Amino acid sequence: MAMLSGDKWMKAALQADQGDFFDNNLMPVSFPMIMVEYGTIDNYIAANPTGHKEDRTKVKAVVYGLSFARSAREIARSLKMPVAEAQQIIDNFLGAAYDFAAWRENVKMAAVDPSKRDMLVSPFGRRFQSEIVTSKNFADVQREALAFLPQATASDICLTTGIRINKPLQRQGYHIFNIVHDALMIEGPEDRAEEIGKYVAAELQETGRMVFGNDVPFLADYSIGDSWADLS
Numbered sequence: 001m002a003m004l005s006g007d008k009w010m011k012a013a014l015q016a017d018q019g020d021f022f023d024n025n026l027m028p029v030s031f032p033m034i035m036v037e038y039g040t041i042d043n044y045i046a047a048n049p050t051g052h053k054e055d056r057t058k059v060k061a062v063v064y065g066l067s068f069a070r071s072a073r074e075i076a077r078s079l080k081m082p083v084a085e086a087q088q089i090i091d092n093f094l095g096a097a098y099d100f101a102a103w104r105e106n107v108k109m110a111a112v113d114p115s116k117r118d119m120l121v122s123p124f125g126r127r128f129q130s131e132i133v134t135s136k137n138f139a140d141v142q143r144e145a146l147a148f149l150p151q152a153t154a155s156d157i158c159l160t161t162g163i164r165i166n167k168p169l170q171r172q173g174y175h176i177f178n179i180v181h182d183a184l185m186i187e188g189p190e191d192r193a194e195e196i197g198k199y200v201a202a203e204l205q206e207t208g209r210m211v212f213g214n215d216v217p218f219l220a221d222y223s224i225g226d227s228w229a230d231l232s
Helices: 008-013 021-030 032-038 041-047 049-067 070-080 082-097 099-111 116-119 139-173 188-214
Strands: 177-179 184-185
Touching: 008 021, 008 070, 008 099, 021 032, 021 041, 021 049, 021 082, 032 177, 041 049, 041 082, 041 116, 049 139, 049 184, 070 082, 099 116, 139 177, 139 184, 139 188, 184 188
Parallel strands: none
Antiparallel strands: 177 184
16 A cells, blocks of 8 residues: 555655554554653553553554455444544544545545546556446445555465466475465475475565565565464
């Protein structure tokens, strides 16, 4: 979302030297009273680890919820928190990421204005499609458009990586058996699983760089298990 919107604050907050995006950047923005009371986020974590865990969950739910175009009401319901609190976190976040906020408004306009639909094309060339816009589905189409660009792009980064590494993996006795949105599921011998995990993570990062350049570091991780249920 940072790269698609060109938001300067988000790009800066996601740099490697900024540390954890949620703790170091979003928590102080989303909960400004934490900084007033504790001075630093580290002081807050040390003094109130349980509260920190709960607040971090709320912030992550808001950010990921926005990528799926979820409303404050939907986010609040999933976390069993007041709608007003969810809306306040959203407002605080968008107040800092104002380029991202403006981009979201432009996406919503493009979703219902055929003359602006060229904005709704992903870096992979996928074009947003919707049914005819009516007064009844107006808001739904806008939400679909908001989710389309980040979700389609993340999915295609994963899919493109899978295509690139499929044959090299097969030559080493491994194969991709499933792709779920932004995750690759791979089967193969246990003795080289760690090596393969590092290889796949590096290739996912490389695809991100191929699409967006180096303005924001793309991160990827891996886990190993005997079954899908074991993977984190």
